[in-house]
Amino acid sequence: MLTAAALLLAVVVLLATVVPDRLAAARWPARAPARALLLWQAIGLAGGVVALEAGATVALAPYGDTQVSALRHLRSNGPWWSWAAAFLTLAVFLRLTTVLVASTARTLRQRRQHRILLDLVAVRSDALSGARVVAHDVPVAYCLPGLRPRVVLSRGVLDRLSDGEVAAVLAHERAHLAARHDLVILPFVALGATFPRLPAVRTARMQVALLIEMLADDRAVRRHDRDVLARALYKVGTGAVPVGGLAAAGGDVLVRATRLLEPPRPLSRAGSAAVIVAVVGVAALPLAGLVLPLLT
């Protein structure tokens, strides 16, 4: 059991260090953002579940050779490290779930507050198929996801962008809303709130955010010109004076514009299949936690 636990911990370390670093550095995700997104989800899920399994395996090790037999022969006078592992595992599990709930609640509250304010001051534009226009000079375009979603443009966007560019921006934002990309990013935001110091979590969150933008871009260029969307990115991205922390998030804009102007070849069929195999493999890692004690 302890050998199995050690192997599981090794898997967790890999999923929290080398694997996200390599994936973040790889070039293929720009060629298949939807597939890459699946792989990030699999890594996040497997990393969390296997970490809990590793802790539980250590905690159960003194009582039997497999988790099942150990659970049958649980005694209260186990060694201190078994208790420590059990306590730590439970603590991580509780923290993960409470933070997920709290961060979801906070997001929903922020959206509701924002929507109330928005509906008070923004003007619904029929010409822009229902988008809300806010009288503000700085060009800002975003969407407010949820059950009563809103696409929001500032007057600055309408002043600076051509009609075609505005239409491309709207298509991008509607793609976010239609695909519920907010639900994709939510668990990664929660993971970031649970382990704010883990670089891999930060990496995952930033990569997932970028991939979601690429997906919305790809959706928008089905009906709009790539150059037009790239120019809209430039105009909105340079419309405000950069302030401290904002610049870090702006990096994505350059990556996206370059990708729009010089689109990479879509991933080959074989490459795509390889990614799916990887996704299934990673997602199946939690099963290893149950099988390993039987083998070692």
Place this chain on the structure above:
Amino acid sequence: MTRLGELESAAMQVVWSAPGPVTAREVADGLADRQLAYTTVLTVLTRLEGKGLVRRERAGRAHTYAPVASREDHIAVLMQQALGQAGDREAALQHFARTVTPAEADALRRALDGRPIDG
């Protein structure tokens, strides 16, 4: 938007566009085309007060309502939220494009250079 939410928004526009504090009767007049019952207008104003959007004051026998903040102030708060640097806002709103650095702006300009300017 719910009907009540939409009424609140409309009532707020009346309060904002008035030169000074207004009575419920004046708000009802401002929304005359909607033919609302006076009590409905009172309800809407009470809700706006509850949300901290208007302030109620006694003026003789009637009450008057004044906006707590101007429409411009609200827009400023809204844009502050939208442009917010706080990381946890990432999940609340999805931006089209964040502000880039001057160096990135240069790189973007070079990449776009020589492409047709229309659309």
